[in-house]
Amino acid sequence: MAHQELLTGWGNTAPSLATVERPRSLDEVVDDLAASTGDVIARGLGRSYGDAAQCAGGTVLDNRGLWHLSPIDPATGLVEVGAGVSLDELLATAIPSGWFVPVTPGTRQVTIGGAIAADIHGKNHHVDGSFMNHIMAMTLVTPAGTVEVSPESDPDLFWATAGGMGLTGVVTKATLRMIPIETSYVTVDTERFENLDSIMEAMITGDDDYRYSVAWVDCMTKGPKMGRGVLTRGDHATREMLEGRSATRPLVAPGATKLTVPITPPSGLLNQLSIKAFNEAWFRKAPKKRDGEIQSLGTFFHPLDGVAWWNRLHGHRGFLQYQFVVDDAHGDVVRHAIERLSGANVPSFLAVLKRFGPGDPGPLSFPMKGWTLALDVPIGPPQLPGVLDELDGLVADAGGRLYLAKDSRLSAELLRTMYPQIDKLEAVRARVDPEHRLNSDLARRLEI
Amino acid sequence: MRNAFGQPQSVLVLGGTSDIAVAVVERLVAQRTSTVILAGRDQARLDAVASSLKEKGASTVETMTFDASDPSTAPGVIDDAFAKAGGTIDLVLIAVGILGNQDDFDDDPVATTKLFDVNLTWPVAAMTALRPKLLAQGTGHVAVFSSVAGVRVRRANFAYGSTKAGLDAFTLGYGDSVRSSGIKVQAIRPGFVRSKMTEGLSEAPFTTDIDQAADTIVKGLSSSSDVIWSPPVLQGVFFILKNLPAMIWRKMPG
Numbered sequence: 001m002a003h004q005e006l007l008t009g010w011g012n013t014a015p016s017l018a019t020v021e022r023p024r025s026l027d028e029v030v031d032d033l034a035a036s037t038g039d040v041i042a043r044g045l046g047r048s049y050g051d052a053a054q055c056a057g058g059t060v061l062d063n064r065g066l067w068h069l070s071p072i073d074p075a076t077g078l079v080e081v082g083a084g085v086s087l088d089e090l091l092a093t094a095i096p097s098g099w100f101v102p103v104t105p106g107t108r109q110v111t112i113g114g115a116i117a118a119d120i121h122g123k124n125h126h127v128d129g130s131f132m133n134h135i136m137a138m139t140l141v142t143p144a145g146t147v148e149v150s151p152e153s154d155p156d157l158f159w160a161t162a163g164g165m166g167l168t169g170v171v172t173k174a175t176l177r178m179i180p181i182e183t184s185y186v187t188v189d190t191e192r193f194e195n196l197d198s199i200m201e202a203m204i205t206g207d208d209d210y211r212y213s214v215a216w217v218d219c220m221t222k223g224p225k226m227g228r229g230v231l232t233r234g235d236h237a238t239r240e241m242l243e244g245r246s247a248t249r250p251l252v253a254p255g256a257t258k259l260t261v262p263i264t265p266p267s268g269l270l271n272q273l274s275i276k277a278f279n280e281a282w283f284r285k286a287p288k289k290r291d292g293e294i295q296s297l298g299t300f301f302h303p304l305d306g307v308a309w310w311n312r313l314h315g316h317r318g319f320l321q322y323q324f325v326v327d328d329a330h331g332d333v334v335r336h337a338i339e340r341l342s343g344a345n346v347p348s349f350l351a352v353l354k355r356f357g358p359g360d361p362g363p364l365s366f367p368m369k370g371w372t373l374a375l376d377v378p379i380g381p382p383q384l385p386g387v388l389d390e391l392d393g394l395v396a397d398a399g400g401r402l403y404l405a406k407d408s409r410l411s412a413e414l415l416r417t418m419y420p421q422i423d424k425l426e427a428v429r430a431r432v433d434p435e436h437r438l439n440s441d442l443a444r445r446l447e448i
Numbered sequence: 449m450r451n452a453f454g455q456p457q458s459v460l461v462l463g464g465t466s467d468i469a470v471a472v473v474e475r476l477v478a479q480r481t482s483t484v485i486l487a488g489r490d491q492a493r494l495d496a497v498a499s500s501l502k503e504k505g506a507s508t509v510e511t512m513t514f515d516a517s518d519p520s521t522a523p524g525v526i527d528d529a530f531a532k533a534g535g536t537i538d539l540v541l542i543a544v545g546i547l548g549n550q551d552d553f554d555d556d557p558v559a560t561t562k563l564f565d566v567n568l569t570w571p572v573a574a575m576t577a578l579r580p581k582l583l584a585q586g587t588g589h590v591a592v593f594s595s596v597a598g599v600r601v602r603r604a605n606f607a608y609g610s611t612k613a614g615l616d617a618f619t620l621g622y623g624d625s626v627r628s629s630g631i632k633v634q635a636i637r638p639g640f641v642r643s644k645m646t647e648g649l650s651e652a653p654f655t656t657d658i659d660q661a662a663d664t665i666v667k668g669l670s671s672s673s674d675v676i677w678s679p680p681v682l683q684g685v686f687f688i689l690k691n692l693p694a695m696i697w698r699k700m701p702g
Contacts, residue, residue: 004629006628006629006630011452013451013452013453014449014450014451014452014454014587015587015630016449016586016587016630017583017586017587017629017630018586050452051449051451055586056449056536056585056586056587056630057536057584057585057586057587058586316672317672318452320452379452379453382667384453385453385455385479385670408451408452409451409452409453409455411480412457412482441449441587442449444449444535444536445449445451445457
């Protein structure tokens with residue numbers, strides 16, 4: 001049953017009202033699309049930080065009911081998954097039978113539909129690329145009809161859908177190639193660095209030796225220790241590496257989240273002081289250097305899933321995540337960004353620093369070869385809008401771009417500078433959705 | 449669309465030549481505002497404001513005229529504004545009003561009624577016509593220029609103050625009625641601002657110039673408060689004034 005609902009993204013900013021439909025099948029998606037009079041956009045678990053899965057005054061298809069999960073083909077690792085299935089649900093059945101998703105972000109609470117719409121990346125981008133590189137085919141409902149799309153059958157439509165933020169159609173299911181694992185554990189090397197240069201140097205020289213790599217960087221310490229951080233890198237553990245209890249049960253699916261944030265505390269709980277103290281404690285806790293530690297997949301990949309609704313900690317004003325990528329020649333932009341934010345006393349938790357491998361052909365797909373930095377900041381400091389506008393300029397001048405799944409405040413003008421191939425998306429939309437029935441608050445804001 | 453900071457892309461100004469409203473819109477254009485619709489009394493002045501906003505970077509500026517002394521024109525103005533915007537209107541600034549001189553109202557029901565029409569009835573009619581449109585677009589922000597003069601009405605301008613008291617009360621109640629639908633409504637309560645509206649009047653304590661007032665208001669538009677005080681200190685000052693016993697209040701200088 002349709003009802004009106006006030007929706008926001010994960011950052012709890014810019015709410016808007018839409019009619020929400022909950023289709024349970026491809027036919028119902030087709031019907032909902034035909035029956036709606038205004039604009040339409042698909043939504044999964046609402047983990048985009050900004051306004052990507054909102055459609056003010058229009059219709060939002062809450063696609064969590066598109067639930068379908070085939071057995072995983074033991075020979076090829078191929079699995080057919082409904083768009084509403086979350087990575088958490090997929091992994092709950094995949095891990096015990098020795099399979100893992102080829103790409104996972106910092107949370108398992110994203111749907112397959114959302115993973116395609118954002119062309120998500122993980123700690124292995126430098127080796128395995130982004131999510132769409134592992135999608136063999138998908139079913140897409142467009143205003144011009146329903147199509148089965150693969151990179152071979154219609155490369156333009158397939159890649160425009162990769163990171164296309166739902167603007168080319170509604171994905172109902174997809175075929176994904178899983179990767180085999182011997183155990184549900186990762187062997188992890190951890191190293192602590194006293195400043196940004198040393199951590200970046202270590203990543204340049206050593207990342208290729210690991211399938212997974214990520215650094216957590218402190219953005220609130222100024223001076224010579226600016227950008228100090230902890231680098232964690234790892235690979236899937238083999239059975240031989242396990243000892244004791246884990247050796248007898250090598251394939252265990254991650255458990256349910258134990259903690260939750262039941263209410264939204266006042267904004268300002270997370271402020272400069274409390275975050276500084278947290279960052280300090282976190283840095284001290286990390287070992288100077290530790291090799292070969294065995295961690296569970298959940299601990300290593302999904303630290304954000306430890307506490308449900310952690311986004312509420314930022315209070316009713318909400319927060320945003322700023323994530324950009326620049327190529328290897330512009331690694332200095334990472335330094336400038338951290339300097340600018342720490343200099344402006346913007347309270348920020350640890351930032352995530354990663355190296356990307358080459359991007360895919362998606363005109364709106366985010367990753368490209370180089371450095372990506374992501375950080376959370378609460379809404380509130382009056383200097384924040386201006387500081388981020390400045391950083392946008394730096395990133396755009398360096399030929400870099402912002403991640404639309406995280407964005408909630410980029411200007412329409414700079415979107416075109418950052419994604420110069422956007423014309424390819426427009427050409428595909430002219431073919432499958434000439435009236436731009438598929439539209440979102442994000443698309444309106446960025447004039448896509 | 450409004451972004452995470454509440455910065456609007458499209459703005460409708462009712463009372464489009466108000467000095468403070470124009471200064472506010474200039475600041476919004478420097479942020480994310482690209483479309484501005486100015487509705488006002490005087491076409492020549494609207495044109496001047498429009499060209500200056502374009503120079504400052506607005507890509508589309510449309511103008512329209514209306515007569516605020518005739519509240520029956522309000523629904524048509526709202527319809528036309530949405531037609532001109534051709535999409536979502538993110539922020540509606542309502543800056544319709546005249547100050548007048550209390551001496552002219554004391555014994556003149558016609559002049560007093562006209563003051564109420566312009567300052568209260570027309571804006572109320574416009575806001576009422578606006579309401580279903582905002583609910584239909586599923587997003588929006590209305591900021592209404594009230595005044596500290598309405599917080600506790602003084603004998604020196606009780607007619608003007610009463611129009612603002614009425615408008616302020618209507619605005620806050622209106623805001624509560626649309627709050628759960630994602631529409632943000634704020635009453636702006638400026639103190640004495642040096643502008644063409646107050647030219648020749650003697651200044652009150654905590655007087656600001658237009659730029660100071662506009663800076664405070666733009667900051668307030670991004671906040672979640674129902675009321676924007678300009679300057680902010682007036683919130684405390686008027687808390688005290690409002691609670692003064694009438695005996696003392698009457699002894700205060702007019």
